[in-house]
Amino acid sequence: MFIYAGAEERRVNSSRGKRGDVTAEQLFLMFEVLLAIIIFLSLMNFVVSLKDNTLFEKNYLARDLALLTDTVYAAPEQLSYTYTENVDRFGMNIKDGKVSIFDEPEWKTDQGRTATFFLYGKDADQQLEPFNRNPFTTSSPEKKNLLYQKQGTTVAISEVKNP
Amino acid sequence: MNNKGSILADMTQFIPRFIFLVIAVVCLVVFIKGFIVVNVNVQDAEEMVLTNRLLFSPTAISYEDEFRSYPGTIDLPRFTSEHLEKSTSYTNSNTFAMKLELLKTNGKDPYPNSNTAYLHQTTYDKLEPLARTKLPGSGSAKLYERRMYVTVKGENRYQQAVLKITTVIANS
Incomplete structure (x- = not known):
């Protein structure tokens, strides 16, 4: 009500030809419009950047594979399991109790800028053969799945062709 | 003197409008952030x-x-x-x-x-x-x-x- 009364007053003032009042009104309006445009553009920029952001997928894959590795360790007998999630876009390194997922060819170490990792528990009496997959150096058009195999006290991870 | 007073009055009236704008923007940002899931709780x-x-x-x-x-x-x-x-x-x-x-x-x-x-x-x-x-x-x-x-x-x-x-x- 207060704002409306003020606006009404300003409109009356401007109709009387007081140029200073009109300029102040326009100035504030321009400021608001400019602020709205800046906020809208920065939000749009933020939302568009999310399209290419793979952080969620990397987080998901790291956790999923680490928990899967724990589960395979827990198997009381021999086991063969095909992991059917799409991992073609990502490189991965599974060794020393850590699953690291990366999506850049420049990835060098676990401390790399884009690597995401999650931990699994090693077992002194069961050996996991280190697994490294880097699709950026050896590109293959074939889609591949991960195959977990446990035989005796040895756990091995390999790539198999997607059926 | 009158013009200066009028501008000052306008500015005073714009404070609630500006506060409302800030609230609307904060609501919008919180709303958008709510749809973006980055962390996975397992x-x-x-x-x-x-x-x-x-x-x-x-x-x-x-x-x-x-x-x-x-x-x-x-x-x-x-x-x-x-x-x-x-x-x-x-x-x-x-x-x-x-x-x-x-x-x-x-x-x-x-x-x-x-x-x-x-x-x-x-x-x-x-x-x-x-x-x-x-x-x-x-x-x-x-x-x-x-x-x-x-x-x-x-x-x-x-x-x-x-x-x-x-x-x-x-x-x-």
Whole structure:
């Protein structure tokens, strides 16, 4: 009500030809419009950047594979399991109790800028053969799945062709 | 003088409008951020996998002969913190911890000649009081408690008991 009364007053003032009042009104309006445009553009920029952001997928894959590795360790007998999630876009390194997922060819170490990792528990009496997959150096058009195999006290991870 | 006064009055009137604009923008940002999920919380799954790993793994606390392991049958000599640390070794032990207790079938009294086994005991002592507060946030932890009937294999005899597993996982 207060704002409306003020606006009404300003409109009356401007109709009387007081140029200073009109300029102040326009100035504030321009400021608001400019602020709205800046906020809208920065939000749009933020939302568009999310399209290419793979952080969620990397987080998901790291956790999923680490928990899967724990589960395979827990198997009381021999086991063969095909992991059917799409991992073609990502490189991965599974060794020393850590699953690291990366999506850049420049990835060098676990401390790399884009690597995401999650931990699994090693077992002194069961050996996991280190697994490294880097699709950026050896590109293959074939889609591949991960195959977990446990035989005796040895756990091995390999790539198999997607059926 | 009148013009200056008028501008000042306009500015005063614009303060509520500006506050309203800020509230609208904050609501919009919070709304958009609410739709963006980056973190994946797997605490519940992690607890389940860890518990099953201790129960089912042939190298953990289950009894194992030359042919197979027996999930649900606890090998008493293996029921130690040292053995747990050996069979489930994490490079970072600060994120979760477990406490395993064997109780008599009444679920209260401790099972005779059994110790309490810990996985990451130091972390357990640190996180358990925090988890008991049930406070949310990254500084706290979540506590899970499970009880299950098991068979305990002592020296040449089998007895029924209750296995109580308390797991604490830090919120991250």
